[in-house]
Amino acid sequence: MENWKSSARAFWVSMAPPTFWLVAFFIIPLSLIWLYSFSSKTGIVEITLDWNLRQYARALEPVYLGIFWKSIWMAAATTAICVVVAFPVAIAIVFSKPTMRMWLLLLVILPFWTNLLIRTYALIAVLRTNGFINNGLDWLVTHADWLLSFVGLGDNMLIGPYRPMALLYNNTAVIFGLVYVHLPFMVLPLYAALDRLDRSYLEASLDLGAGHFRTFFLIVVPLALPGIASGVIITFIPAMGSYLTPDLLGGTDSYMIANVIASQFKQANNWPFGAALSFLLMYATFFALAIRAVLMRKEGRGDRR
Amino acid sequence: MSIFRRNPDPIGPLDYARRFWLRAIVAVTLFFLYAPIIGLMAFSFNDSRRNVVWRGFTTDYYVKFWNNDSLMLAFANSLTIALMTTVVSTILGALTAYVLWRYRFPGKAVYEGGMALPIVIPEICMGVAMMVFFARIGWPAGLPWPINLGSITIAHIAFAFPFAAIVIRARLESFNRELSECARDLGASEYRVFRDVVVPHMKPGLIAGALLAFTLSLDDFVITFFTAGPDTVTFPVKIYSMVRFSVTPEVNAASTVLILVTLVVTAVALWVQNRNNMIGKSAH
Amino acid sequence: MSDAPIIQIKNVSKLYGGTVKAVDGVDLEVKRGEFFALLGPSGCGKTTLLRMLAGFEVPTGGQVIIDGQDMSNVAPNKRPVNMVFQSYAVFPHMSVEQNVGYGLKMERRPAREIKERVAEALDLVKLGHLAKRMPDEMSGGQRQRVALARALVKRPKVLLLDEPLSALDAKLREAMQLELVRLQKTVGITFVIVTHDQSEALSMANRIAVMAQGKVQQVAPPAELYEMPANRFVADFIGKINMIEGDAVAAGDGAVRVTAPPLGEVTLSGTATGKVALAVRPEKIFVDEKEPADPALIKVKGKVGEVAYFGSYSNVFFDIGLGQPLQADISNLSRDIEEYTFKAGEEYWVYWRKSDTLVLGD
Numbered sequence: 035m036e037n038w039k040s041s042a043r044a045f046w047v048s049m050a051p052p053t054f055w056l057v058a059f060f061i062i063p064l065s066l067i068w069l070y071s072f073s074s075k076t077g078i079v080e081i082t083l084d085w086n087l088r089q090y091a092r093a094l095e096p097v098y099l100g101i102f103w104k105s106i107w108m109a110a111a112t113t114a115i116c117v118v119v120a121f122p123v124a125i126a127i128v129f130s131k132p133t134m135r136m137w138l139l140l141l142v143i144l145p146f147w148t149n150l151l152i153r154t155y156a157l158i159a160v161l162r163t164n165g166f167i168n169n170g171l172d173w174l175v176t177h178a179d180w181l182l183s184f185v186g187l188g189d190n191m192l193i194g195p196y197r198p199m200a201l202l203y204n205n206t207a208v209i210f211g212l213v214y215v216h217l218p219f220m221v222l223p224l225y226a227a228l229d230r231l232d233r234s235y236l237e238a239s240l241d242l243g244a245g246h247f248r249t250f251f252l253i254v255v256p257l258a259l260p261g262i263a264s265g266v267i268i269t270f271i272p273a274m275g276s277y278l279t280p281d282l283l284g285g286t287d288s289y290m291i292a293n294v295i296a297s298q299f300k301q302a303n304n305w306p307f308g309a310a311l312s313f314l315l316m317y318a319t320f321f322a323l324a325i326r327a328v329l330m331r332k333e334g335r336g337d338r339r
Numbered sequence: 340m341s342i343f344r345r346n347p348d349p350i351g352p353l354d355y356a357r358r359f360w361l362r363a364i365v366a367v368t369l370f371f372l373y374a375p376i377i378g379l380m381a382f383s384f385n386d387s388r389r390n391v392v393w394r395g396f397t398t399d400y401y402v403k404f405w406n407n408d409s410l411m412l413a414f415a416n417s418l419t420i421a422l423m424t425t426v427v428s429t430i431l432g433a434l435t436a437y438v439l440w441r442y443r444f445p446g447k448a449v450y451e452g453g454m455a456l457p458i459v460i461p462e463i464c465m466g467v468a469m470m471v472f473f474a475r476i477g478w479p480a481g482l483p484w485p486i487n488l489g490s491i492t493i494a495h496i497a498f499a500f501p502f503a504a505i506v507i508r509a510r511l512e513s514f515n516r517e518l519s520e521c522a523r524d525l526g527a528s529e530y531r532v533f534r535d536v537v538v539p540h541m542k543p544g545l546i547a548g549a550l551l552a553f554t555l556s557l558d559d560f561v562i563t564f565f566t567a568g569p570d571t572v573t574f575p576v577k578i579y580s581m582v583r584f585s586v587t588p589e590v591n592a593a594s595t596v597l598i599l600v601t602l603v604v605t606a607v608a609l610w611v612q613n614r615n616n617m618i619g620k621s622a623h
Numbered sequence: 624m625s626d627a628p629i630i631q632i633k634n635v636s637k638l639y640g641g642t643v644k645a646v647d648g649v650d651l652e653v654k655r656g657e658f659f660a661l662l663g664p665s666g667c668g669k670t671t672l673l674r675m676l677a678g679f680e681v682p683t684g685g686q687v688i689i690d691g692q693d694m695s696n697v698a699p700n701k702r703p704v705n706m707v708f709q710s711y712a713v714f715p716h717m718s719v720e721q722n723v724g725y726g727l728k729m730e731r732r733p734a735r736e737i738k739e740r741v742a743e744a745l746d747l748v749k750l751g752h753l754a755k756r757m758p759d760e761m762s763g764g765q766r767q768r769v770a771l772a773r774a775l776v777k778r779p780k781v782l783l784l785d786e787p788l789s790a791l792d793a794k795l796r797e798a799m800q801l802e803l804v805r806l807q808k809t810v811g812i813t814f815v816i817v818t819h820d821q822s823e824a825l826s827m828a829n830r831i832a833v834m835a836q837g838k839v840q841q842v843a844p845p846a847e848l849y850e851m852p853a854n855r856f857v858a859d860f861i862g863k864i865n866m867i868e869g870d871a872v873a874a875g876d877g878a879v880r881v882t883a884p885p886l887g888e889v890t891l892s893g894t895a896t897g898k899v900a901l902a903v904r905p906e907k908i909f910v911d912e913k914e915p916a917d918p919a920l921i922k923v924k925g926k927v928g929e930v931a932y933f934g935s936y937s938n939v940f941f942d943i944g945l946g947q948p949l950q951a952d953i954s955n956l957s958r959d960i961e962e963y964t965f966k967a968g969e970e971y972w973v974y975w976r977k978s979d980t981l982v983l984g985d
Binding site: 348349350351352353 | 638639641678698699
Binding site for chain 2: 035036037038041043044045048049051052053055056059060061062063064066067070119122123125126127128129130131134138140141142144145147148149150151152153155156157158159160162166169214217233236237240246271272274275277278282292295296299305308309312313315316319323
């Protein structure tokens with residue numbers, strides 16, 4: 035790597051365009067809502083910058099704290115389910131033959147590349163009142179009843195008729211959707227962490243008399259902890275900021291913080307308050323990223339020994 | 340002896356991938372990931388408006404999609420935005436990658452962090468920021484097509500080019516710096532070195548970065564949703580309004596088309612990357 | 624019972640992918656209290672065999688019996704053996720003490736017993752003063768001692784060592800060889816060590832199994848292995864040796880008559896017939912200007928080729944009219960430099976005892 039002064043002209047020529055774009059169309063827009071978050075709404079469209087903290091104070095009102103809390107809680111539940119599901123999947127991928135491993139990784143990543151909106155829409159078709167799950171169960175119950183009629187217990191004497199479950203437009207649906215969308219985020223870091231793990235540690239543990247479960251909890255989990263933490267944070271951050279999933283799959287009480295921000299900018303038309311909420315969400319994101327950076331550095335140090 | 344020959348390849352204690360319960364979990368997980376999408380695609384061919392029971396194969400909904408002017412306009416909008424985004428993002432991404440790869444300069448860590456910001460901040464924050472920005476500077480509405488797509492394109496470039504930069508920089512890491520020094524030594528100018536030596540090496544990275552920018556732009560909903568006006572509807576935004584309105588096979592058909600476009604672009608990207616890795620390996 | 628072998632390996636094979644034979648019909652017995660070495664070039668199947676003893680690889684065919692118990696369906700964590708890994712595999716997130724105590728904790732031993740036995744094991748490997756250290760604060764040699772203590776503290780019936788010295792530098796390796804022999808004598812546990820380094824195996828083991836291409840070539844004590852190799856592979860793999868091709872026919876009474884062109888016809892004790900190699904170690908070869916008269920010698924005229932001087936001896940290559948030269952290690956027995964200087968092109972009588980000559984079949 036050379037010092038920029040050694041060819042200053044080439045440096046400026048290549049540096050200027052991307053820097054301009056980043057500043058003009060990213061930093062300035064963000065700064066704008068940062069300024070808005072300290073402003074007051076003085077009319078239907080007028081906003082005055084008066085450096086007050088009222089918007090932030092309002093964000094601490096129980097209603098909004100509750101929504102923050104709910105976002106964190108939903109994201110945490112999503113992350114927890116993802117860890118539980120992704121761990122065995124990551125183990126299976128790591129211990130597969132190389133060609134199989136490549137295909138499995140590809141299969142896990144591929145849904146990533148499918149439009150988020152379409153994946154969420156696909157879940158609506160699965161979960162809605164006459165969606166795949168309810169219809170499938172209906173079919174099962176109807177046919178089970180039909181079989182029971184041979185032993186004289188038909189006509190819904192024992193089971194049915196099937197009443198469709200309300201699977202959509204509630205918190206469970208949102209968490210289901212968030213898990214569906216974020217699972218690959220968890221599998222990949224876990225895979226990377228387990229792949230780095232020297233297998234002789236596992237063998238040594240087995241050799242010393244530990245079974246597979248004790249080896250998992252006493253050796254694999256502590257040694258893969260930085261990778262697990264990284265996966266947890268990588269899943270948690272986008273889950274917490276989700277807009278589309280609660281919007282499409284959630285009910286009236288499933289609002290997450292991103293939905294509140296959106297409604298402040300659209301329906302409620304209270305930009306300063308929406309801006310304050312946006313920045314609170316961003317600060318939370320940065321906080322989580324900082325934790326991850328610290329953990330990664332720790333892991334890096336561990337690798338060098 | 341024969342009882343020891345039952346299995347020609349017995350399962351060892353660490354052959355976790357061959358344990359039944361792990362295989363079952365992987366199978367169920369993959370089913371969970373793919374069944375909804377495959378179901379969605381399959382039912383775009385279902386000859387029923389109710390969309391739940393299979394009533395026979397039809398391509399009616401693709402014909403309807405083809406004849407639906409507002410959907411086709413949204414599709415054309417999306418492709419136009421994606422193409423413009425791709426071109427500009429690739430150039431900006433290449434320059435960013437080049438600067439970060441080649442130079443040491445004061446505040447580089449901060450600069451790198453700034454470039455990573457569009458990748459890490461929540462989409463909703465970026466969406467509302469762009470919305471406020473364009474409202475505040477008074478971006479004119481009602482411009483003729485395709486100039487009216489400018490605001491969305493600008494927003495897309497802002498979040499897509501840092502992704503492209505990452506991909507291109509990864510490619511540059513395998514560049515042998517002695518090559519450019521050698522070219523300088525042989526009398527090439529700064530610009531000639533960049534054009535004749537660096538860019539050819541970057542090429543697979545440029546292609547991969549371009550394809551990534553294309554899919555990111557084509558797929559984006561949240562940021563577009565906040566920057567789009569009533570006359571600049573993109574394909575995902577249009578699908579969103581249809582989904583909100585009702586679940587019909589047309590939406591399935593439109594979704595299937597979008598999935599296939601992304602899939603093809605992704606396949607090409609993976610292929611390029613794979614080939615590029617193999618070239619990288621054989622060169623070392 | 625105590626005379627029964629501690630390990631019996633009966634016709635054990637291991638196939639990878641159904642075709643590649645890593646271990647091919649191996650029969651072996653290891654005696655109680657022995658220091659046993661599995662020696663061979665890389666890829667000969669020795670590590671696979673060791674890992675089958677530990678239970679990490681499952682044999683495709685055959686039977687592994689440890690202390691009279693069939694191990695076919697016994698998981699690694701239930702076997703009465705412990706292993707020292709090539710990479711040591713000292714758990715980086717546990718202190719020395721916790722590492723050594725891990726195996727006892729798995730047996731759910733009372734805390735006091737664990738503490739006592741860990742201290743005892745650490746003293747045994749002279750690490751008593753480092754009990755609280757973390758592995759990343761220790762040298763490679765120290766980490767290996769942790770790995771040893773961690774395995775020995777379980778009082779296994781057999782201790783398995785997978786190339787334990789390969790990661791150490793030359794000086795430390797030699798010290799550790801002596802240390803391992805001392806340790807084995809102290810604890811009286813059977814050691815099975817895998818190594819590709821013949822000097823390591825010769826200097827440490829009571830008995831050595833030489834392996835090649837998945838098969839055991841010979842099992843013998845070190846001296847027997849060196850002086851009486853069973854076949855060409857073993858003769859060539861252990862130490863340096865000259866081989867002269869010839870044809871042998873039986874001459875009765877445990878003797879064969881060998882025709883080898885530059886040597887003429889010689890009658891030697893041996894059993895191999897047909898295409899054979901007459902083999903002699905370089906240090907058993909003598910050189911003289913005059914023709915020796917003793918009929919118990921094999922002699923041939925040779926012209927000096929390359930000479931390599933090693934201080935205590937010189938490695939001299941003689942051209943005796945064969946494709947490859949005959950090498951002799953001539954000890955430099957006095958300070959007379961003239962006497963032990965060989966010049967290229969000089970002719971000498973090169974000779975050795977018939978009794979030092981091996982007749983090796985394929």
